[in-house]
Amino acid sequence: MQKSNKRAKINNRSNQIWVLFSGVVSSTFYISTTSEDPFNTPKFIILMLTAGWLLGHLIYEYYRSGLKRKSVDFKFLLIVIFFLLSQTLALAFTHVKFTGLFGDTQRKNGYLTYLSLSIIVLYSAKFLKYLDAIKVIQITVFSGCALAIYGTIQTLGYDFFKWENPYNSIIGTLGNPNFASALLAIFSSFASLSYFIKNLGVAVRILALPTVALCLFAIIRSESRQGLVTFLFIHLFFVSTFYLYKNQKIGIALTLVSAGTVILSIAGMLQRGPLSGILYKESVSVRGFYWRAAYEMFRDKPLTGVGLDNYGGAFKAFRELDYPLRYGYTLTSSSAHNTTLQMFATGGLLLGVSYLAILFFIFKSSIKLIKSIESEKKVLVILFTSVWVGFQAQSFISIDNIGLTIWGWLIGGVLIALARENVENSLANKSDSQIQSKSNSMSLVRPALSIIFVIPILVVAVFLNRAERDTFITRTIIPNESNSLIAKNYAQKVIDNPLAEPFYKFKVGLTLFDFGFTKESLTLLDQLLEQDPTNLIYLNAKAYYQEGYNDIPGSIKTREMIEDNDPWNADNYFVLGLLHVKSGNSERATYYKSKVLAIADNTEIGTRAKNELP
Structure with missing residues (x-):
């Protein structure tokens, strides 16, 4: 009887993990051609539904197993709660509540999006294990192949849909070549570096190399420097970190070379240095105007910001004179094109600090884990850390986009989960008998909680659709x-x-x-x-x-x-x-x-x- 209960518990956990993975993949690929916004709103709805269902299971698990105050996931929970409380405070001071809740038009980066992403990262941190991280790599390889094939079809002029597209033809399922190239860089990095990971399966290893080739082809044809720089950054970080723990002298040398390459790349994107002819684009250089406007917004309202996702509404009041002289008096921007600055500008000091706290905790936990984890799993952690750092690097010059951003939060959750599992494995395993008895008596609570959260989201989804x-x-x-x-x-x-x-x-x-x-x-x-x-x-x-x-x-x-x-x-x-x-x-x-x-x-x-x- 106890074995059957344990098997049921494992099966239920596995089912919910696949709900998480399915939601993440669907949030990237799902589009609706009969929507005024065919990209962001459909992804937003799927994100909320996924988070709503997982929230019921997350709350149940916190109640069932309790929270150990010194545990990794408990500390991370406190930081995320700090972030959500800061979001709530910023929302209270946001004048246009609809924008604060749902986000700006064709952005959907409001309160509900970050609430959902917070649930995704907390669920991942609480439930995922080493083998689930392997599954994430497998999923990214298949997803990268699919997205790259669609991008190739777009660049060849055979897209299934007739988009009103002012950009390069390769917009993938994200609506913008910059977002598409950044996500292709993340997928292709997982694919190329997957050969260092064991237990991936034959199909993934066979598919990985053509996935890398297709992704790089699509990135180049997208004419978005963002993807190439992200791909390069991830690989430089991986190689440098790998050798730092394998051969310190080689690792330090590679780190210095990598740092120099990154500095030259950033300078090139800003029209400075020898790489400017290759990497410079006006769309990257113009971000300086957006960053300075964000700084002025924060300086004007340091405690509350100008309102959640209300950067676009405030931009013209804070832009520099040179901007309209260069680009015209009607052109505007709806984002700071830097996620951290966006948080400070639209939500104030607490929101910006709490967001940085999440990033710092994930990075610190990852580096600590790399130092302490057994050698067999060390490469896996280095891979996830490299991709997560690469995602953060591209967010330095980019906008949060649900189809792309959800992967950054999932990968962050995976890193916290690996850190949690490593600590748990180092401690004596407790008997499941007490926990199981509570679980048996409340077997219907978990789905009931999820249904309670999902029903109002479905109502919202109907009205939005x-x-x-x-x-x-x-x-x-x-x-x-x-x-x-x-x-x-x-x-x-x-x-x-x-x-x-x-x-x-x-x-x-x-x-x-x-x-x-x-x-x-x-x-x-x-x-x-x-x-x-x-x-x-x-x-x-x-x-x-x-x-x-x-x-x-x-x-x-x-x-x-x-x-x-x-x-x-x-x-x-x-x-x-x-x-x-x-x-x-x-x-x-x-x-x-x-x-x-x-x-x-x-x-x-x-x-x-x-x-x-x-």
Whole structure:
């Protein structure tokens, strides 16, 4: 009887591990072509469902087995709780709660995403073992092969889907070549370094080499330096660390060479040094503007930040003058392109520090584990540490993307799990009899808890899916008289949906305007501005509406609000000058002419100001 109970316990654990792995893989590959956001929202829903189900089992396990205060997983739990409490505090001070909870449009990096990722990493840390780490490698090899094949199909022009894609053709299932190349680098690194690992199986070893070749081909064709640098960084870290513990002299030499290579690579990406011709891209260099804006946001609101995932809403108020002069007055950014800076800028000091605490604890535990673990498993730990460090390196210049980021949190959880298992193996094994009796008496609690968490997530998922579908349909209806009622009906569904993104409501409001439902469109815009009065997209739309109806005083008032939140917008100052000319206030027109010339004297808009304003 005791053996059968133990076997049932093992089978249940194995089933939940595969729920974890299936959720992670699905979060990377699942897309929905009938959604307004075909990439992020579907992945977000799967992430929440996976985390909700695993949370029930996680809570049950904490109750069943208890928490040893000096254990690795207990210390890690405290740090993650600190992170979540910091997120909660930041959410409380976030003005637009929808953005804080669900994340910005086509980002989905809000509170619920990081709550779900926290559950993923805690579950991984609590339940995974050495053999599960082997399974992770196997999964990454197969996943890398699949993603690289799809990327190759995309670059050859035979994609199954017709994306509205402003980027390079290789976007994988992530919607962006930078994300795709970074994930391909992680998968291909696992594949190439898997030959150092035992017990992988024949199929994986056969598939690993072609996976590396396909991934590197797709990375190169993506024209994203991010993937190549990440791949190089992971391998340099692996080789250096491996030899540090095998032959210290060789290891130190390799470490110095690796450090020099990394420094030259970073300098090259920033258009400095001998590698600049190979590695430099304008999209990498521009990140300096994003980082400095993030620093200014944090400096302005060090305790609370500007609001969870609200970087895009605050960017124009904190960007430097040189940015609009180089890239135009309308171009913006929705992220700091550096995960740590994003945390500090949008959530304040506590959130930034707590996030760094998670990274530090994982890295410290990994290095300590490498020093202490038996030689047979040491290479495995070095491999996971190298890939995790590589993931963190790419996040230094990139945005969190659910399909990519979930792997970083899973790998971090694997490292904590290996550290936990190593400590447990060094201690005397306890009898399972007491624990098993509690487990038998509560066998139905575990799935019941999971169901309790999953049901509300399913309700949320239904509303999110409806909003995605209805917005997509509304946007694709051809504007003509016969379709006007159909468009209004679908638009109203989006407006009435409590979980439709505010920006989706704005989009369908524009559609209503195009179909002639002017009053309804303007009423909706005013409602959106009540919820988010500093949103520059809404303010600009209202100003255009007012100018179209010759509401000069109203437009001036609206554009003055734009001025407060976009101080380097010479276009807005020029229009304000024209509006004051129309209203007969030449003094104010001259004032705004001076503001245009102070910002953009030797530009086209400066020339127009000289010619058209008094």
